[in-house]
Ligand SMILES: *[C@@H]1O[C@H](CO)[C@@H](O)[C@H](O)[C@H]1NC(C)=O
Ligand SMILES: *[C@@H]1O[C@H](CO)[C@@H](O)[C@H](O)[C@H]1NC(C)=O
Ligand SMILES: *[C@@H]1O[C@H](CO)[C@@H](O)[C@H](O)[C@H]1NC(C)=O
């Protein structure tokens with residue numbers, strides 16, 4: 328952190344602050360064909376072609392407001408997938424994230440695109456294009472929840488989803504801190520520069536953080552209407568000290584509006600409201616007040632006892648003219664239509680003054696898919712570098728699940744299905760798979776997986792397991808037979824060995840285990856009986872050979888001792904060799920009987 332602050336200070340005091348900020352900012356021209364430096368801002372823009380975004384196609388905008396980044400856009404396929412840009416962040420650092428959308432094409436179709444924008448798994452906004460020439464700007468202020476964020480586009484209801492640009496701007500330490508930042512992002516709803524000198528926005532390099540300050544001269548529906556009579560625009564070329572917490576640009580503070588008839592009022596629509604909001608008002612006295620002049624006023628609307636009773640005396644509150652006073656409403660409930668007005672107090676000689684406002688909506692951060700589950704999916708992806716499954720972006724489950732997984736709809740989401748049949752996976756099934764407690768289906772068949780049977784003893788919801796046509800080896804774990812939900816287990820064409828747990832053969836589970844040369848059934852009750860019979864027959868046969876052999880031996884002995892007894896033993900008139908033959912024949916017969924029993 329120390330290193331970084333040092334770096335920032337260096338930037339601010341060096342002449343080449345532009346090139347310095349370029350390394351800190353990420354500016355992606357979506358659909359752009361080349362990298363370039365923006366002549367207006369001096370910022371370096373990079374094209375998303377290929378390395379940053381592999382999907383969609385670059386389209387030319389027929390109408391464009393002159394800025395390079397709006398000349399082309401990236402159109403994504405109309406399908407059920409999400410398309411995500413991954414931006415590197417520093418965990419717990421605050422950033423401004425901005426996505427812009429200028430469609431630019433006059434469609435013959437009856438509807439312009441309408442689709443959803445997500446930041447990680449949090450729904451940011453629905454982008455609704457109503458005018459081809461308008462640039463729709465979506466800004467979010469976040470404290471980075473991890474070392475990267477995903478900005479995803481999905482779920483088109485009309486037209487094809489698209490994006491024009493994507494920007495990431497780190498903020499200074501004090502800026503936009505709230506008590507709620509662990510659980511909420513801040514979606515910027517309005518940031519208005521009053522008394523602006525032109526219709527143009529103010530941004531970098533006037534704002535070193537590249538916030539976009541809209542001009543109050545810009546014309547669009549329901550934007551700053553209901554202006555009180557007697558509202559006058561004022562400006563100064565004197566420096567305004569803005570070094571407090573939020574650092575609004577000096578240029579924004581050098582202009583203001585004054586209610587010369589004692590009142591200032593405005594009305595504007597706040598997109599995605601009603602909601603709880605963080606509202607900032609930026610005041611700086613930029614008129615030289617005479618000795619007998621005072622400027623004191625109160626917030627009249629929306630009425631809130633805490634703020635409406637407080638008297639604003641800018642110069643006093645800010646401890647001097649040309650100095651920023653930035654009262655804030657850290658959590659205020661606002662409607663879709665925001666009407667606000669300031670009125671001067673009776674004893675004030677001058678009417679109210681305002682330089683700028685900023686209103687952001689608190690947006691609850693949605694949980695990402697269980698991190699243990701994501702670890703497993705990443706380990707599985709690493710088994711197949713080239714297949715499409717390795718390219719899936721963003722969160723596995725939200726807003727749309729990856730093609731090869733399915734998920735629960737719980738928070739956090741959990742993985743229920745893995746479908747990687749025939750995806751060229753090589754290597755061993757990661758042991759972490761045992762932490763996918765909600766898994767019901769595991770399809771890893773038709774790959775080149777090696778190693779032993781995966782550890783799945785904790786997967787009590789598992790119903791269907793397909794591991795056939797791999798190169799897995801070793802024994803089958805005993806607990807397989809007692810997985811409570813198991814319905815289907817296919818392990819044929821592998822190199823498993825040892826005994827099959829007998830429960831798997833009980834008929835409850837559809838179990839295919841053919842062509843595993845080393846695998847055999849466990850010695851159950853029935854088998855033992857067969858074995859005993861087999862052994863007995865074998866023993867008898869062996870005994871017979873011995874008996875006949877001994878008889879033969881005895882006979883020869885008798886022959887030697889008593890030649891006369893030869894005739895008595897009429898039965899055995901043949902040669903000794905033929906006796907042996909008979910004995911072995913008997914043995915062969917019994918052996919095949921044994922084989923038959925088996
Ligand atoms: C643009 O810049 C990015 C990042 O520096 C780089 O990866 C990419 O190759 C460049 N593209 C072109 C077309 O020069
Ligand atoms: C990148 O640009 C080339 C030519 O400029 C184009 O053919 C290609 O489709 C583009 N790729 C993507 C992903 O937009
Ligand atoms: C950034 O923040 C530091 C400390 O909070 C402050 O000293 C510095 O002046 C700030 N810089 C700018 C440009 O706002």
Ligand SMILES: *[C@@H]1O[C@H](CO)[C@@H](O)[C@H](O)[C@H]1NC(C)=O
Pocket residue numbers: 523524560561562563
């Ligand atoms: C700025 O203020 C001066 C008077 O101080 C005025 O003459 C000038 O017209 C103002 N400029 C704009 C653009 O409003």
Ligand SMILES: *[C@@H]1O[C@H](CO)[C@@H](O)[C@H](O)[C@H]1NC(C)=O
Pocket residue numbers: 507511603658659689
């Ligand atoms: C704001 O106040 C409301 C009501 O007092 C409360 O429910 C909410 O949690 C607070 N914070 C945010 C970020 O909305």
Ligand SMILES: *[C@@H]1O[C@H](CO)[C@@H](O)[C@H](O)[C@H]1NC(C)=O
Pocket residue numbers: 617619620676
């Ligand atoms: C303030 O003083 C000026 C002269 O310096 C005078 O013209 C003006 O009338 C005074 N205003 C009030 C409200 O007293």
Ligand SMILES: *[C@@H]1O[C@H](CO)[C@@H](O)[C@H](O)[C@H]1NC(C)=O
Pocket residue numbers: 646647
């Ligand atoms: C107000 O400003 C004066 C000098 O302009 C300074 O002496 C004084 O300490 C400041 N007061 C506060 C509360 O900052």
Ligand SMILES: *[C@@H]1O[C@H](CO)[C@@H](O)[C@H](O)[C@H]1NC(C)=O
Pocket residue numbers: 733734735744
């Ligand atoms: C995903 O799971 C849901 C229920 O959780 C089910 O309705 C849907 O059909 C599943 N989709 C796929 C592709 O398996």
